[in-house]
Amino acid sequence: MLNPISLAFKKAKQENRAALLTYTVAGDSSKKQSLDILKSISKHADILELGVPHNTPVADGSQIQTSAYRAIKNGIKMNDIFKIVKDFKKSNKNKPIILMGYFNMIFQYGENKFLNKCNSSGVNGLIVVDLPWPENKNFAKKCKKKSIYFIQLLSPTTTTKRLNKIIRDSHPMNYFISMLSTTGGKLKVSPNDILKNYTKIKKIDPKKEIVIGFGITEKTIGKLKSADGLVVGSAICKEISKSLEHRQNPVTNVSKLVKKLKSKIL
């Protein structure tokens, strides 16, 4: 059976649009609430990235850090995260889930045990922020054996030579970081320049799906809609923080935001 991630891209293509990928942090602001958010936004989003919170993140901006610290403070553990995925999948069997996090969490869990648990709970892909190529070669192979996509990150600083090598080794989906920034930075390059880079990468192997992430908000998403997929993370985390601050329900607010995001790329 095809990985649900590929099915999601296929479906979006049939509808002649980019796939919408969301990022929320597991356990933000509680285990139950993050599950409720996933369930609620799955109506609009094509692929759900679920962040594994870590307390020394070297690539996350303040919005995602706030979400991650909040989740850790509320006691989220690796096994709770797998349980959230499993519970979600009970009612959304075909909605793809990608776990995104830092390598130490996998390293401490044990690579093989981690992947087995991914399989049994229904994780379809992994993004490991601080395990770049070629360091990730062995782990990516292990993922492949388990039919889990290991998603390679590509950046504006990645040289052409390196791009070619990474894409040659890559699984069907890759992630292009729009600009030099941590997550949630203000978009400091024009959408046109981002798409130029995107096209360059896409040409290397047109069969591979390339999503764009970092700095994408309600305002900018429409201008990038020609990509295979677009990831929104910090804007969602910010919405959760704002809702909590105003004592509003994050689940409904986030759901509204994701619906709006979706409408911009239709």
Place this chain on the structure above:
Amino acid sequence: MKIKKKIPLIDQANKLGFWGGKFGGNYVPETLKKPIEDLEILFNKLKNDKRFIAERDKYFKNWVGAPTRFIKLENLTNHVGGAQIWSKVVSDANGGAHKIYNATVHCLLAKRSGKKFIIGDTGAGYAGKMLSMAAKKFGLKCKIFMGAKDIARQQPNVKAMKKNDAEVIPVYSGSQTLVDAVSECMRYWVANCDTTAMCVGSTVGPAVFVRICGWSTSQISRELKIQLIDEFGSIPKKLKLYNCVGGGSSSFGFWNEFMDYDKKQCEFIGVEAGGPIKSKKHAAPLTYGSKIGILHGAAQYVNQNSDGQIEETESISAGLDYPGISPLHCFLKDTKRARYTAASDEDALSAYKIVTKFEKLRPSLEPSHAFSVAIKEAKKLNKDTIVVVNSCGDAYKDREILKKRLGKKYVEPN
């Protein structure tokens, strides 16, 4: 796992940057791969370039002030009544600590690569102060990331950084100490690596930063080797080198030139920060058996919980208050070349009292940890043994803490 002879330890990592096959590496976001590779190419070229070495030595000699003194602590030796106790007074260096070596080299590298901005992290404030000094000297704009808790407890160094026109950026995340400062500094570099050079303040971080820092602080042992031969005619038969270990930059630099000697002749003793006696928290991952994990781009022994979250540390000394430890020290521990132990906050304070009572030397709280263990062990040794303690920082920055914990009489007027 084995140390090779005649090859500098910083060059004993494998192709992916791992010492002993498992410590170090480059666990970094994709965006940093290219700037790190560029820095590696530059450093590998320049570290063997005679003109670059001459330039470095010129600044070390004329600006940093090499060599720093090597002195016998006669009164302390008589008081303790065992081994001869000596000190390498690295705090003589311009700015008052060993951090000046790494800062100088990073600024020289930044100039060579055409960068106009440099950023760095700091705990005790020495790494930041020295980077601000060097940046000013070499005409680079400088930002220093420092935990809010450390800003409050190390004010003299914060003032010095500002005086050198550096922007001090307080970090409020996590425990608001060094670990968070390093994270924030790396995050800033992720977003600005096209224009900005990064200096990691110790022998930690992605492999190239470990190497650059180790290469820079090795100045300490180059000087000491000459000074020992001048004093004793040869390297003493029984030499013990005591150094505090936080990230591990001063201790590595203090030991590097003696690496190939048998440990029965030249023993290395690293003293970590054990934290307050009554607290379970500490900053001593090697002493208390922490597991290997990944922190700031490198695999190392690190204080963490079973899930892999980095644990908060506690120590009176901001410079040692770091949950991880250099991959170089992990390698030295597992190959048994160095021995590691810890001293508590209270141990360090009483060592400071003893040293300042008998000698005209004011070690900061960091080397006071090393003095504590050196004094205890020297008692049991005879006078043929030469104990050398690296007094790698001056206590001026600790005056508020010392005043509070020990009383006014232990703090000299400016």
